[in-house]
Amino acid sequence: MPKDKESLRIEARDANKEDWHLWGPYLSDRQWGTVREDYSADGDAWTSFPFDHARSRAYRWGEDGLLGISDKKGLLCFAAALWNGKDPILKERAFGLSNPQGNHGEDIKDYFYHLDNNPTHSFMRGLYKYPQAEFPYSQLIEENARRSRLEPEYELVDTGIFNDSRYFDVFFEYAKAAPDDMAIRLRIINRGPEAAPLTVLPTLWFRNTWTWEVAPVSKPEIRLLPDGQGLSAHSAELGDYSLQAEGRPEWIFTENETNDRRLYNAPNRTPFVKDAFHDYVVNGATGAVNPARIGTKAAAVYQHTLAPGEEWVIRLRLGVGSQEKPIDPSFDTLFADREKENMEHFDASVPGISEELSLVMRSAIAGLLWGKKFYSYHLNRWLTGDSTMPKPPAERWKGRNVFWQELYANDVISMPDCWEYPYFCAWDLMFQSVAFAVTDPATAKRQNMLLQGERYTSPSAQQPAYEWALSDANPPIGGWAAWRIYSIERGMTGKGDTAYLKKAFNKLLLNYGWWANRVDQTGDNVFEGGFLGLDNIGVFDRRYPLPDGSRIAQSDGTAWMAQFCLSMLKIAIELAEEEPEFEDIADKFLNDFIYLAAAINSTGTGGLALWDDEDGFYYDVLRRPDGSSAYLKTRSVAGLTPLFAVESFDPATVLKLPVLRKRYQWFEKNRPHLMEKLQHIKQDVDGRKLISLVPPEHLRRICERLFDESEFLSPHGIRALSKIYEEHPYTFTEGEKTETLSYSPADSPVAMFGGNSNWRGPVWMPMNYLIIESLQKFGFYFGDTFKVEFPTGSGVEMNLWQVSLELEKRLVGIFTRGEDGRRPFNGSVELFQKDPHWRDLLLFNEYFNGDNGAGVGASHQTGWTALVSKMCRQLHTFQANI
Secondary structure: OOOOOOHHHHHHHHHOOOOOOEEEOEOOOOOOOOOHHHHOOOOOOOOOHHHEEEEOOOOOOEEEHHHHHHOOOOOOEEEEEEOOOOOOOOOOOOOOOOOOOEEOOOOEEEEEEEEEEOOOOOOOEEEEEEEOOOOOOHHHHHHHHOOOOOOOOOOOHHHHHOOHHHEEEEEEEEEEEEOOEEEEEEEEEEEOOOOOOEEEEEEEEEOOOOOOOOOOOOOOEEEOOOOOOOEEEEOOOOOEEEEOOOOOOEEEEOOOOOOOHHHHHOOOOOOOOHHHHHHHHHHOOOHHOOOOOEEEEEEEEEEEOOOOEEEEEEEEEEEEEOOOOOHHHHHHHHHHHHHHHHHHHHHOOOOOOOOHHHHHHHHHHHHHHHHHHEEEEHHHHHHOOOOOOOOHHHHHOOOOHHOOOEEEEEEEEEEOOOOOEEEHHHHHHHHHHEEEEEEEHHHHHHHHHHOOOOOOEEEOOOOOOOOOOOOOOOOHHHHHHHHHHHHHHHHHHHHOOOOHHHHHHHHHHHHHHHHHHHHOOOOOOOOOOOOOOOOOOOOOOOOOOOOOOOEOOOEEEHOOOOOOHHHHHHHHHHHHHOOOOOHHHHHHHHHHHHHHHHHHOOOOOOHOOOOOOOOEEEEEEEOOOOEEEEEEOOHHHHHHHHHHHHEEOHHHHHOOOOOOOOOOOHHHOOOOOHOOOHHHOOOOEEEEEEEOOHHHHHHHHHHHHOOOOOOOOOOOOOOHHHHHHHHHEEEEEEEOOOEEEOOOOOOOOOHHHEEEEEEEEOEEEHHHHHHHHHHHHHHHHHHHHHHEEEEOOOOHHHHHHHHHHHHHHHHHHOOOOOOOOOOOOOOHHHHHHHOOOOOOOOOOOOOOOOOOEEEOOEEEOOOHHHHHHHHHHHHOOOOOOO
């Protein structure tokens, strides 16, 4: 069967024959307010570089814009600015509140959507909703400042600015004729009842790479083409590019340099500065732009008044070389071809998928691909400063990230959220890499391996966590991600990439050693992992010892390490198929796993195991300096993580690995006390082998709570905290410190970690994904010999595979239209639920209301929430009704 054209482009890219990754959606959506751009003494990045500075201040490490593109080194950028004739500034970038401004942390206050994208970025489409009335910047800031953490965020739609559909739909569309030849189409539709004016400025500019150097550097430049129809852009790194624009727009030029006069009341180094186009268009300051028509930033100026329902199209073409590219009838044909090829590629991967599942899956993949952004952060240079700028304050050497001086990031990286979290996060990136495997295995492998490279990993083999605190401990799921990427690609193509798997395994060995030696501080195989990515899930902040010196032994810390063990075991067994010496390494991981499994299930230091047999649940244990212990009895997803440490093996694999069988026998003979709680590991079912942290008797008791609708099971997946704490909050007192934890299904009620995420009730997609995978592994082993009630108390019994599909239906159902015509993630906003120009636009939030499924937190978290695309594929494959 012939391959579709997008698949052929992917093959050419992966074989390094054509660089289809040269250009893409790599322009950040937010560069202001990031740690990279913070040069303050106190490390307050939000205040150091606020939104109000973004239009006037040259960035040091990147650029941002609205649904724009750049080359893969972020040197030459394209985006469009908009002006409705009423706003005080151009709409160059999406607006949102900083963390101190938001009543639940940082929060975007604009609406844009990722509609289409594919692995080679040969076809991309995004949509921005631009109000026709003046954008309510001050109102959004002031109203959210007035609200408490117990009140919801005040959103742009709440201002009434979209009433009577008084807004423009602005579609940003890109189609590649070649890797370095891009057709650009801006389609604007007036959705309102009256004629409305709009100014559009398609803008081309160079990232500022010249201001920071003393030695002479080759400064790039943009000039007007001789015929006045477009731009010529030249830089030493990229060579020559041209941008041609349809019609005869006015062209304006300036420099991508800071407006020191506006920001600091100091003289400007150039009369033409970064925010010149704002002054020129909004304020009519004709002297703000360069009359010589040369600079490092240039734009075409289009103005038009759109009648109600009118569609206005602006066509441009950006390509390599100094010669103009045609904008003729072939231009729209190119778009039609690329859009058709995009759909053919998707349809070939999931033929016959339902319309609703198709919309969810395509939108999730589009968001994931749009979330690939150029990210640059050279720690040593950031710490020491630039010789052309004031020396950074001495406090910087006692602040964040000082121990990561060798980190040198200069890559396209998948962002957790393109606006709210525009930087890599270690465990997010692992989930994101698995999501990529569904549509683009090569990119999945690159993203999975990136942070394991020498430019990121510390000399101690610790991997960086995230920009705000590189030294924080994130769950070590790199081994799980590497195995899943390998197995997903093998399932789709019939062939596994063992070279990648071996490379990943060798890198992961180093990180495994870091975790084993640095985090198990007591030496008893019970881990105090600290943060572990779950923000405010605990009754106490788990990053720190309590004032009396007590420490928290974490059920999830131990479970994540056990999962790491099993992932490495699984990889070693796979590699042993071709290289038998890997079986000896597999033996090491099985050995470590047994110690971990015994520790979490047996009585530990202070007389308490992490498993509480009375409640039938895994809890964190508080260990006091005097040797006594106490349970922190909060039933949360932290106590469910032991489920993740499970693998099952088919009979053929079991027979091939005599070393593993000998290891069980050795423990039974020489360490029988460790095997008391692990009898299930030595038992087989029809020749299949189960290795799990959770014994079957514990699994059954956990399932009773897990599938209880009054505890964890919601109509939209598994909650992060039992709903029982809604009416019965949990309070714990230790010394003079008393804390209370209650169920909160949506926004965070506490300020821990900035208050911008909540693990005290909502549904989180990645944790649900891991729960589902674990149930499927248990189901593979037990089959119909292990059934549970789903939901608990319903009288309906299912095996664990069937339960996993039911959970997937609930999670995918967050985005699909129900019998009432509503999509749960859109919550109670009638505009989003009913208006034909909104109701089929999907956002993939950071997490979801544990009661009604409404989207909460970051609104473009199509990183790990894109895992829903894998669920869509599985539901389609097994013909589950949805």
